Amino acid sequence: MKSLIGLRLILVSISILLFSSCSTKTASYGPDIYKPDTGFKVVGYLSTESIGMMDELELDKLTYLNLAFGNPDKEGNMLVSGNADIAAAVKKGHEARLKVFISLAGGGRPDTAIWKSLLLPENRSSFISKLVSFVEANNLDGIDVDIEGNLLPTIGESYNPFVIELRKALHAKGKGITTALGATGSHKAISQEALEAYDFINVMVYDKTGIWRPNQIGPHSPYSYAEEAIRFWTVEKKIPAERIILGVPFYGFDFTPPARYISFKEIIDIDASNGYRDSIDMKYYNGIPTIVKKTELAKSNLGGVMIWEIAYDVKGEMSLLRALDQTIKAGSAPVTTFYKDEDGDGFGNQTKPFQAGVAPQGYVSNRDDTDDTNAKIHP
Numbered sequence: 394m395k396s397l398i399g400l401r402l403i404l405v406s407i408s409i410l411l412f413s414s415c416s417t418k419t420a421s422y423g424p425d426i427y428k429p430d431t432g433f434k435v436v437g438y439l440s441t442e443s444i445g446m447m448d449e450l451e452l453d454k455l456t457y458l459n460l461a462f463g464n465p466d467k468e469g470n471m472l473v474s475g476n477a478d479i480a481a482a483v484k485k486g487h488e489a490r491l492k493v494f495i496s497l498a499g500g501g502r503p504d505t506a507i508w509k510s511l512l513l514p515e516n517r518s519s520f521i522s523k524l525v526s527f528v529e530a531n532n533l534d535g536i537d538v539d540i541e542g543n544l545l546p547t548i549g550e551s552y553n554p555f556v557i558e559l560r561k562a563l564h565a566k567g568k569g570i571t572t573a574l575g576a577t578g579s580h581k582a583i584s585q586e587a588l589e590a591y592d593f594i595n596v597m598v599y600d601k602t603g604i605w606r607p608n609q610i611g612p613h614s615p616y617s618y619a620e621e622a623i624r625f626w627t628v629e630k631k632i633p634a635e636r637i638i639l640g641v642p643f644y645g646f647d648f649t650p651p652a653r654y655i656s657f658k659e660i661i662d663i664d665a666s667n668g669y670r671d672s673i674d675m676k677y678y679n680g681i682p683t684i685v686k687k688t689e690l691a692k693s694n695l696g697g698v699m700i701w702e703i704a705y706d707v708k709g710e711m712s713l714l715r716a717l718d719q720t721i722k723a724g725s726a727p728v729t730t731f732y733k734d735e736d737g738d739g740f741g742n743q744t745k746p747f748q749a750g751v752a753p754q755g756y757v758s759n760r761d762d763t764d765d766t767n768a769k770i771h772p
Contacts, residue, residue, distance in 0.1 A: 413714035419671055420518040420562070421640065427564040429592065430492075432456065433721065434638055434697030436571075436595055437714075441477035443704035452489035454718040458482070459514040459537045459571075459595075461702070462499040463527075467507050469520040471495075483532050485590040493535035495527070495572065497516075499539050500739040505547040508540075517558060525562050535569030537595070545580045553587045554578055560590040573597055573640075573699075576622040579630065588632060595699040598622045599642040604652035612677045614642050619687050623694060635696040641687050641712055643705040645678025656705035657713055665744045668711050681716045685728055688720040712746045718749035726750025 425666065436457040438445075439447070444460070460482055462474050471480055479495070479541025502508065504521050511520040527598060528536060538556060545552065573595040587622035588594070599614035627729045642732045647655040660667045660678055667673050679687070693700045698717060706714050710733075720728050731752045740762035747756055764770035 408455075420522065420558070422561045422565040425561070425564040426567045427569060427592070428529065428567070429442065430456075431635070433692070434593065434699075435717070435721070436638055436697060436699040437703040438699070439482070439486065439703055441474045441479070443702070444477050444479070444482045446704050447482060447485050447583070449708060450706075450717075451507070451712070452486065452491060453713055454714050455489070455491055457495045458491045459496045460493065461496040462539065463495045463497055464484045464499075464504060465507060465511055465523075466504070469511050469516070471524065471525055471762070474499075479531060492569065493532075494537045494569065495531070495533055495536040497524075497537045498541070498544055500542040502542065502544045505544055508544055509548050509551070510557045512548050512669040514551075516556055517551070518604070519538070519678040520735050521555070521562050524559065525568070526564060528563070528568055529566065533568070535563060535571065535592075536672070537571045537573060538591075539573040541573065542573070549582050552582045553584045556587040556590050562601070570734050571595060576618060576640075585630070588630065591636070593636045593638055593696055594626065594632060595638045595640055596622050596626060597640045597699075598703070599640060599701065602646075603620070604646050604648065604654070606727055607648070607652060608725055610648045610675060610677075613646055614670060614679055615671075616683055616686055616690075619690055627694075634694055637695045637700045638697040639687060639695050639697040640701060641713075641717075642679055644704060648675040658705060658707040659712050661707045665711060668707075668741070668746075679713075681713065681746060683710070684713050684716055685720050685730065685751045688717050689728060692721060694716075710747075710771045714743045716746065716748050721746060723750045729758065731756035731758055732762075733765070734762070735765045736768040737763070738771045740765075740771040 396592050435455045437455040438459045438461050440461050463471050466472055483493045527631055536604060563570050569592045571593050572591045576596055576598045598619050600610055601613050601618050602609040603613055626632050643657045645655050647653050655676055668681050671683055688698055708714050728748050730746050730748055732743050732759045733745035739757060740758045741757040742762050742765040743760035747753055761772045
């Protein structure tokens with residue numbers, strides 16, 4: 394009788410073990426062969442609808458290109474927004490010596506039920522396998538997890554195991570994993586362990602207000618917000634500063650009814666002098682001086698700068714990306730904006746700025762010339 398009872402206990406124990414094993418089993422991955430990037434990063438997001446503009450963009454001023462966005466169907470197969478063909482974008486990115494990532498999800502997802510299902514324990518490993526296969530098939534360098542907004546509270550406790558396992562799967566292939574998160578807050582679903590799983594974090598230091606807050610008209614990305622973000626992520630969340638990438642906007646909000654998003658290009662097209670302000674009428678954005686100041690802040694304290702999005706920039710010498718790049722290359726010296734003086738009258742052209750520690754040959758510190766083709770015409 395005792396032996397029978399003992400046998401039953403053994404069988405019950407085996408059943409429990411088997412059930413537990415089946416319910417928590419995750420895929421087995423190889424060793425971590427990812428090589429961390431210790432350089433200063435310039436991460437540019439590009440929406441898939443803007444891929445056709447790539448030939449107009451100065452990709453050589455970036456180190457990472459994040460294609461936004463990719464999302465799964467109900468079987469877990471990756472679909473790119475707008476059914477865009479990303480092959481050409483990846484090729485051009487690699488030709489410019491960039492690492493090219495696919496950015497997952499994005500704000501305000503309508504397909505929350507699909508994500509919630511795929512991240513359940515019984516589906517997670519299969520979904521991750523499909524993600525990694527998508528990365529390899531498209532010659533991508535990694536995945537940027539942009540799970541935010543209404544998607545985070547929907548998937549809840551599934552977020553952490555997904556991120557941790559995805560890191561193992563990607564690193565086993567030598568691929569990277571990053572994320573885009575808010576400036577001064579972190580959803581309760583995101584654990585410290587998940588934060589530590591990312592190679593670096595792109596902090597979205599913009600949208601402090603917006604057209605969805607018509608009673609809060611004002612700057613959506615002031616310099617002070619960047620300072621708040623650094624304190625939150627490095628002091629409160631204790632993430633090493635070199636793994637924090639400071640996000641800057643190449644767009645603004647026009648609160649003039651009907652309120653709308655407005656690109657930096659549109660702002661400059663109105664008047665080139667707008668490039669040296671952060672607001673005009675009811676339009677709020679970051680002009681060249683603020684982008685320079687934020688880049689200097691990141692150079693001194695963080696691991697890089699991130700841009701949403703590079704297609705919103707203006708072409709030519711008024712480009713925010715050019716200003717950002719010149720600021721990085723200026724070294725440790727305090728950066729000043731100088732202006733080209735083509736007619737040699739001592740007055741510079743406001744449409745031809747250059748960021749440097751010392752004035753380059755042919756540049757002056759003012760932008761007061763009214764006709765830079767005639768030395769006799771100036772203030």
